Amino acid sequence: MAGAALPGRLNWLIARATEIIEETQRVRSIVLDCPGWPGHLPGHHIDIRLTAEDGYQAQRSYSIARPADDEEVVITVELVDEGEISPFLIEDLRIGDRIEIRGPVGGYFVWEPSRGGPLQLIGGGSGVVPLMAMLRARVRAGSDVPVRYLSSARSHDDLIYRSELESVSSEVEGVEVLHTLTRSKPPDWTGLEGRVDRVMLARQAWPSFTRPLCYVCGPTGFVETVANSLVSLGHQPSRIKTERFGPTN
Amino acid sequence: MDNERHLDGNALAGLFHDVFGREMTHECGCCSHCGAMNQLGAAWVFRAAGDVVRCPNCESIVMVIVQNSDGFRVSFESLRWLQISA
Amino acid sequence: MSFPTRGFRGRRQLDAPADRIPPGQYVTDDFPVLSAGPTPRVPLEEWRFTMTDPLGSERSWTWADFTALPTETVTVDIHCVTKWSKLDTTWEGVSLDTLLADGTDRAGGHVLFHSYGGYTTNLPLEDVTGGKAWIAFNYDGQPLDPEHGGPARLLVPHLYFWKSAKWVDRATLSDSDRPGFWESYGYHNYGDPWREQRYQGD
Numbered sequence: 001m002a003g004a005a006l007p008g009r010l011n012w013l014i015a016r017a018t019e020i021i022e023e024t025q026r027v028r029s030i031v032l033d034c035p036g037w038p039g040h041l042p043g044h045h046i047d048i049r050l051t052a053e054d055g056y057q058a059q060r061s062y063s064i065a066r067p068a069d070d071e072e073v074v075i076t077v078e079l080v081d082e083g084e085i086s087p088f089l090i091e092d093l094r095i096g097d098r099i100e101i102r103g104p105v106g107g108y109f110v111w112e113p114s115r116g117g118p119l120q121l122i123g124g125g126s127g128v129v130p131l132m133a134m135l136r137a138r139v140r141a142g143s144d145v146p147v148r149y150l151s152s153a154r155s156h157d158d159l160i161y162r163s164e165l166e167s168v169s170s171e172v173e174g175v176e177v178l179h180t181l182t183r184s185k186p187p188d189w190t191g192l193e194g195r196v197d198r199v200m201l202a203r204q205a206w207p208s209f210t211r212p213l214c215y216v217c218g219p220t221g222f223v224e225t226v227a228n229s230l231v232s233l234g235h236q237p238s239r240i241k242t243e244r245f246g247p248t249n
Numbered sequence: 250m251d252n253e254r255h256l257d258g259n260a261l262a263g264l265f266h267d268v269f270g271r272e273m274t275h276e277c278g279c280c281s282h283c284g285a286m287n288q289l290g291a292a293w294v295f296r297a298a299g300d301v302v303r304c305p306n307c308e309s310i311v312m313v314i315v316q317n318s319d320g321f322r323v324s325f326e327s328l329r330w331l332q333i334s335a
Numbered sequence: 336m337s338f339p340t341r342g343f344r345g346r347r348q349l350d351a352p353a354d355r356i357p358p359g360q361y362v363t364d365d366f367p368v369l370s371a372g373p374t375p376r377v378p379l380e381e382w383r384f385t386m387t388d389p390l391g392s393e394r395s396w397t398w399a400d401f402t403a404l405p406t407e408t409v410t411v412d413i414h415c416v417t418k419w420s421k422l423d424t425t426w427e428g429v430s431l432d433t434l435l436a437d438g439t440d441r442a443g444g445h446v447l448f449h450s451y452g453g454y455t456t457n458l459p460l461e462d463v464t465g466g467k468a469w470i471a472f473n474y475d476g477q478p479l480d481p482e483h484g485g486p487a488r489l490l491v492p493h494l495y496f497w498k499s500a501k502w503v504d505r506a507t508l509s510d511s512d513r514p515g516f517w518e519s520y521g522y523h524n525y526g527d528p529w530r531e532q533r534y535q536g537d
Contacts, residue, residue: 010266010267014338045259050343051338051343052345061260083346084345084346092342097341098338100338100340103263105265105272106259106262106274107262107272107290108291220254220255220256241290243260244260246254254368254370295371295372297370297417298369298371298497299522308373315517315520315522315534317521317535318533318534318536
């Protein structure tokens with residue numbers, strides 16, 4: 001990188017892939033080692049920039065999946081078939097490859113244990129990524145903030161972080177994990193079914209009188225429905241933070 | 250109301266940092282059209298030829314950011330004030 | 336300075352004919368949706384297109400009037416200022432020449448197009464006449480999707496695609512040139528992709 005870091009400038013850093021974890025058939029977590037990484041908070045995201053041989057560049061944002069650990073940045077990426085960057089990250093990236101990242105950014109969507117709770121996390125598909133960083137931070141800190149984590153996925157095999165979440169919910173006090181499946185379920189499924197809607201939230205989310213901090217992340221339609229439902233159930237809009245994953249341009 | 254194409258202001262976190270030199274998504278602004286106060290991260294963002302930042306309460310355009318050959322042109326519309334934390 | 340990422344190419348088409356790609360553009364087979372605001376929903380029975388001449392007199396077409404006019408089917412390349420180009424796109428619409436021939440005074444060298452939702456864009460009259468512009472209501476043989484500007488959008492393929500206003504509802508003919516939406520926020524007043532006129536001052 002040419003030049004010293006300029007004050008006020010969010011500099012591009014070079015990160016090296018050190019581990020690739022298959023979360024589901026279409027989702028990978030990528031562990032990046034990034035010298036100079038300043039650290040981050042749960043909920044933050046990074047920008048990734050890729051450059052082709054002829055100079056063509058593409059840039060996308062990805063939420064950080066794990067709380068800060070020295071110079072390590074972990075992202076979880078879902079394959080978007082027509083995407084610019086995710087097909088490369090999922091299908092081509094190899095351990096040892098270097099990519100440009102910058103961050104952390106997006107302080108609006110940050111939660112730390114010191115902010116208290118109760119904490120309501122609601123994620124659709126890969127919208128669970130920043131929420132998982134929050135949950136992991138809560139567990140690592142040994143915090144006693146009560147957490148309800150609700151995720152929505154098409155099928156059992158599409159549930160991201162499934163086994164870790166099972167362990168956390170059975171071993172950690174004050175953490176409740178619920179999943180809802182929207183397209184197909186295994187025969188022995190005991191979790192929820194159908195899309196997250198007002199009825200499900202009325203039953204499963206922290207009631208509004210507990211004044212939870214709510215973080216909602218996922219596709220635009222999902223976030224819209226969930227956020228509107230929470231408001232209609234009496235949650236204060238100022239205690240609901242949303243992060244929509246839009247269509248990529 | 251058809252909002253299927255908007256993102257949250259948080260999606261512009263990197264761009265705001267480029268333009269303002271710092272993290273801006275947590276900062277509050279006041280819409281001069283309806284008076285609503287919201288963090289920039291909660292704004293409605295439409296990404297087109299430029300980035301259009303709209304008030305989440307009344308949809309008025311608060312700010313437009315166009316990246317051009319010389320940097321960024323930021324146009325301020327319905328922004329009565331912006332609080333920058335110390 | 337960036338370094339090339341091993342193995343990255345992106346989704347653009349690399350084998351498109353070079354003479355059809357303006358400088359700085361990449362060819363895509365997607366059709367990205369780019370909007371400055373929420374998608375208006377306009378029921379056809381409420382749809383109107385109105386042309387106002389420099390003296391202020393108006394001529395309006397309902398959807399029934401409009402679709403009774405002679406239409407043309409054209410296949411054109413389109414170029415977005417955000418750098419994607421899409422080749423051989425097929426549209427059906429009413430030529431601006433047909434609409435202007437309906438008696439509206441041609442005096443005045445400029446036209447400002449308005450859209451449901453408030454978008455505007457300005458063009459010289461000569462850039463929307465002589466077979467260069469249409470009000471298009473079908474894309475690829477199907478009714479134009481609201482996301483892409485349906486019920487009808489302006490189509491002016493020889494200029495950057497921000498000039499092809501979605502959800503068009505009005506054309507104001509004038510002697511004076513008034514900048515439209517993107518033009519007033521720093522984009523080029525004319526927008527010729529072959530001269531790479533993206534921004535004001537280019």
